[in-house]
Amino acid sequence: MSTNFVKKYDTIVLEDLNVSGMIKNRKLAKAISNLGWRQFRTLLEAKCDKCGK
Known part of the structure; x- marks a missing residue:
């Protein structure tokens, strides 16, 4: 799924959620x-860095 996002979109925005809450x-x-x-x-960030996004 993360690979598809990186290939399909130029900009990806992630929201920081209060998971502990x-x-x-x-x-x-x-x-x-x-x-x-x-x-x-973590996977998404690494793949974005690798592809320069």
């Missing part, structure tokens, strides 16, 4: 924790 919500905690937000952002 969102995890405090018991109904959403497990779903939010399992999503891997940090890993996706």
Whole structure:
């Protein structure tokens, strides 16, 4: 998914979310924790740097 974003778009904007605050919500905690937000952002940033975006 991150590779597709980098190839398709010239500008990518990411919002900083208060994930630690969102995890405090018991109904959403497990779903939010399992999503891997940090890993996706790290991959996306590395691929953007590699492609000069």
